[in-house]
Amino acid sequence: MPSPVPLDEAIATHVRDGDTVALEGFTHLIPFAAAHEIARQGRRNLKLVRMTPDVVYDQLIGLGVADELVFSYGGNPGVGSLHRLRDAVEKHWPHKLVVHEHSHAGLANAYVAGAARLPFAVLRGYRGTDLEQQSDIISRITCPFTGEELAAVKAVNPDVSVIHAQLADRDGNVMLWGLTGVQREAVLAADRAIVTVEEIVDEFPDRTGAVILPEWALAAVSVVPGGAWPSYALGYSTRDNDFYQQWDAVSRDRGAFLAWAKENGLEAAADA
């Protein structure tokens, strides 16, 4: 990956109908602008993966972009329900959404296995829960050394992972800091990774705890200042909590949601 490319070009080149697509960012650094570009380009039948679907997937699900969802917590943090997600699951609007669900630990480890190109990960969890009924993604395995029975989760390997980061350098290496969630794993688990960044710098600053992803592990970098809004990029913006609270009313009603889509140039993407 050499020089940055425009976001529309990155999405057009790398995201295809039917792909398994992960947009990661745990509350912080959620790639909203890239999500909207995916919708704007009319992608369909995606299998979306994300630990916390958040408002970003509520929007994509409402626009009819996804057929399936892999996730671990589908709420609007601190606010309540994701109404578009609920409408799709409960009432099949705009169409049916098939869900595959994990705990946070389960999905985080599924990404870890994916990044390591291993078929599964083990953890001490899930025992006694009904989540285990999803035998295609969660099973049990006996430790060959101690005989302990552990949970096994199937690896997640997205066709495309998309993240937002603070910085890229001139070579296309990427740097992010603050809450870095599961982004390193999501990028390394994917066949192709797209990163939107706040800005390009000549040289990375010293940052304790920063994650740096080398350019040769990435498919495309695009410069999109504010690309995480209404999520945020530490050092550049703060979380727009008002938007998250207002989304409750917008998303609760199909008409209000479609009006929002129209106001934001996403009406062509909507199924309805």
Added chain:
Amino acid sequence: MPEAWKSADMMNVAAARELHDGDVCLVGVGPPNLAANLARHTHAPSCRLVYESGAIDAKPRRLPLSIGDDDLAATATSVVSVPEMFNYWVGAGRIDVGFLGAAQIDRFGNINTTVIGPHDNPKTRLPGAGGAPEIAANAGRVIVIVKQSPRTFVERVDFVTSVGYGPTGRERQSPGAGPTLVITDHGVLEPDPETNELTMTRLHPGVTAEQARAATGWELKLADDVQEVPAPTEVELDMLRRLRAREVIDA
């Protein structure tokens, strides 16, 4: 008694009081977030707040709306990735207290936060598991904060998202002690030492045993000597109000 406070205030205050100074506490969104920060600003200034988003020893200057607010990382001693949080910290048993919420809970403390109705065709789709199953399994003790009603306190949960003491109260195999306290707007329930059945051991001021029974979807067991929870103090209520208003408290 003057109605200077509501039952929801009492619930949050009662939950905060159960956090001891020095506890390592894993905090989720909603009431746990309020209770943990209330404890930190009243009787437990040295309790350590861990947010599953990766912030360890976060000291938020005002109540965070989400578990990923910028203030958490900015004030944390250490910020770790989500896989590290769940594998090295939660899974490894480094959390003393986990707070959980519930859409449904049964008499053995098994919790549903996934669906009402069948999983493949639910009547109500709930947020799902999040960090709860691992917290329920691995935290030293688990405090459930939930409003008590027959819809929530059910004979049988529609889906087991997080395990308490198992279907008959005897199946728990996880390392942590399980739900040692369930704090509601009516009072406090604790597992019976022999059967693990949730038993009402304390009632909030002004709440009767009859009201608690009526708010429970199974035949509620009450302790022989039910205690009254002390009413919220002025200090607790004032701090609760300031936290809810999202005032900046730590300069």
